[in-house]
Amino acid sequence: MIEIKNLCKSFEDKQVLKDISAVFENGKTNLIIGQSGSGKTVLMKNLVGLLDPTSGEVLYDGRDFVAMSKKEKIMLRREMGMIFQSAALFDSQTVLENVMFPLDMFSNMNLRERQQRARTCLDRVNLVEAERKYPGEISGGMQKRVAIARAIALNPKYLFCDEPNSGLDPKTSLVIDELLHGITQEFDITTIINTHDMNSVMGIGENIIYIYEGQKEWQGHSKDIMESTNRKLTDFIFASDLLKQMRAAVRGKE
Known part of the structure; x- marks a missing residue:
């Protein structure tokens, strides 16, 4: 499990992350979503130590990553796996x-x-x-x-994925989603996925963190999205006419 408490990150006079607290659970696909510029990439970088938060805590099974020495951070990174937006193969x-x-x-x-x-x-x-x-x-x-x-x-105990479906067709994206979900459950990994892919959100989003202008605006399961009354979330998720129609169809069956 990874927990962040009151996480803030500023660059000079611009505050990018604003007092975010959240829990990313073992054995579940934890998704970070939000529009471009919302702060989700900065959040991911703070989680893996590519950036240091201005304030707050990042806890790996109770171990404070922010307070660790350089040697301790290197040891913890051996427990992490990373999948980059490009495959980044040699x-x-x-x-x-x-x-x-x-x-x-x-x-x-x-x-x-x-x-x-x-x-x-x-x-x-x-x-x-x-x-x-x-x-x-x-x-x-x-x-x-x-x-x-x-x-x-x-x-790894922790798996980080930055836009793993970037550049892939929908069918191949589904294969990648199923693999990540299956591996997460099979090995009880804490998997965190930074994504724009709404198919991933609705298909494997077991714990979704929606970031809006640097703040945690909403957290929940993909099943909760259809019933959400959070206007910022629904405007983001149902931006396309097709998804709006899907939501209306689901609500019409109730």
């Missing part, structure tokens, strides 16, 4: 070598053990057959699946 390495990279850096396994662990992770994302290919030889969706395999190679 073009000169094979798929297998990409997945092995964190194992090469941080594990005490021998070569055979590292290869076996990498293949296990590739099997989990249905990509064992691509292990000898290079990133340029596989599709964008497959690259994202390799990134997921690499992110779980060290059995």
Whole structure:
């Protein structure tokens, strides 16, 4: 579990995050949503230590990340997996070598053990057959699946995903969502996803944090969205005519 308490972040005289408190739960897909410029990316960067908050706490199972020494933060980061907006794979390495990279850096396994662990992770994302290919030889969706395999190679307790469906078609996005949701439940990971994808929000949003102008405006399950009376949230979620029609249809059946 990750908990933030009264988190604030300012850049000179501009306050970007304003007294945000929230809990991100184990075994659930926790989504951070909000329009561009709302502060959700800054929030994610504060969670993983790329930025230091101006004030407030970031607690990893009760451990205050903000107050840790540099050495303690490095140790905690070994418990984290990260999936970037671009797959961020190494073009000169094979798929297998990409997945092995964190194992090469941080594990005490021998070569055979590292290869076996990498293949296990590739099997989990249905990509064992691509292990000898290079990133340029596989599709964008497959690259994202390799990134997921690499992110779980060290059995992380916490998984951070920055726009994991960026640039993917709806069908492939659904595959990525199902993988992230399944892995989160299977390994009881605290997964936090920064996303604009409304299909992800409605499909796997078990704990959603909606950020509006640097403040936590709403928190809840995707099932709660249809019934929400929060105008800012509904204006954001149901911006398209199709989603507005879907919401009206659901309410019409009651």
